[in-house]
Amino acid sequence: MSSIKKVLLLIGSPRAGRSVSNALGEYLVSQMAAPGVKQEKIFIQQALKKDPTGTILINAFADADIVLLAFPLYADSLPHPVIEAFELLSASSRENRQGQKSFAVLCNSGFPEAGQSRLALGMCRQFAKESGLAWKGGLAMGGGGALEGRDLDKAGGMARNIRKALQTAAAALAENRDVPAEAMNLMARPMMPTWLYLFMGNLGWRIRARRNGVGPKLCEKPYKTP
Numbered sequence: 273m274s275s276i277k278k279v280l281l282l283i284g285s286p287r288a289g290r291s292v293s294n295a296l297g298e299y300l301v302s303q304m305a306a307p308g309v310k311q312e313k314i315f316i317q318q319a320l321k322k323d324p325t326g327t328i329l330i331n332a333f334a335d336a337d338i339v340l341l342a343f344p345l346y347a348d349s350l351p352h353p354v355i356e357a358f359e360l361l362s363a364s365s366r367e368n369r370q371g372q373k374s375f376a377v378l379c380n381s382g383f384p385e386a387g388q389s390r391l392a393l394g395m396c397r398q399f400a401k402e403s404g405l406a407w408k409g410g411l412a413m414g415g416g417g418a419l420e421g422r423d424l425d426k427a428g429g430m431a432r433n434i435r436k437a438l439q440t441a442a443a444a445l446a447e448n449r450d451v452p453a454e455a456m457n458l459m460a461r462p463m464m465p466t467w468l469y470l471f472m473g474n475l476g477w478r479i480r481a482r483r484n485g486v487g488p489k490l491c492e493k494p495y496k497t498p
């Protein structure tokens with residue numbers, strides 16, 4: 273019998289509902305749905321904009337048995353609103369210990385290798401440790417660009433390992449167990465060959481640059497000293 277009665281999903285991407293983080297997080301919590309289990313989702317940046325003191329976040333956090341954070345990798349680290357949320361939640365968690373809650377994260381990055389997120393996952397683990405949370409594990413996925421603008425359900429065969437990884441993780445988290453290594457390994461598997469991802473990525477950049485009238489300037493190096 274699970275002790276999880278409330279799941280809180282935090283979305284750490286400033287792109288909110290349009291983000292890959294949102295698609296991954298939504299799929300994970302959809303797999304944890306069960307009678308009597310409440311779910312709540314908060315877009316961190318939007319919540320902090322509305323309430324810079326963090327009360328919305330802190331109250332939702334206080335109520336939850338498990339907190340799941342989905343975020344994009346930014347400069348090998350976490351987006352600024354996520355760090356701000358960590359600082360607010362860590363302080364409140366130390367002040368009002370209401371029994372240990374669980375914490376797990378989902379990180380997606382633009383570069384193809386999931387290993388790029390290792391440092392960011394370590395930061396999340398450290399946050400859990402300093403805040404008295406039970407660390408349940410981190411899932412990292414590279415090549416996030418391939419999922420941009422799609423629901424995971426509609427991303428076809430390319431995303432089947434990601435769906436399987438999240439289903440496996442959800443089954444464990446719903447019972448308050450650690451994310452299994454099998455789920456982490458599946459999540460980290462590239463969705464397509466690296467050459468194809470890079471080819472599509474470069475093509476996308478060129479098309480966007482041309483649309484914005486800067487196609488010929490794409491390779492300029494204005495700060496390079498002669």
Ligand SMILES: Cc1cc2nc3c(=O)[nH]c(=O)nc-3n(C[C@H](O)[C@H](O)[C@H](O)COP(=O)(O)O)c2cc1C
Pocket residue numbers: 285286287290291292293294343344345346347348349380381382383384388415416417
């Ligand atoms: C400011 C910024 C910094 C980024 N830094 C990295 C990085 O260090 N490594 C990486 O692999 N991707 C990096 N990315 C790419 C994002 O992680 C990637 O586009 C991700 O899929 C966005 O996820 P989201 O839709 O959930 O926001 C960066 C993107 C931005 C906007």
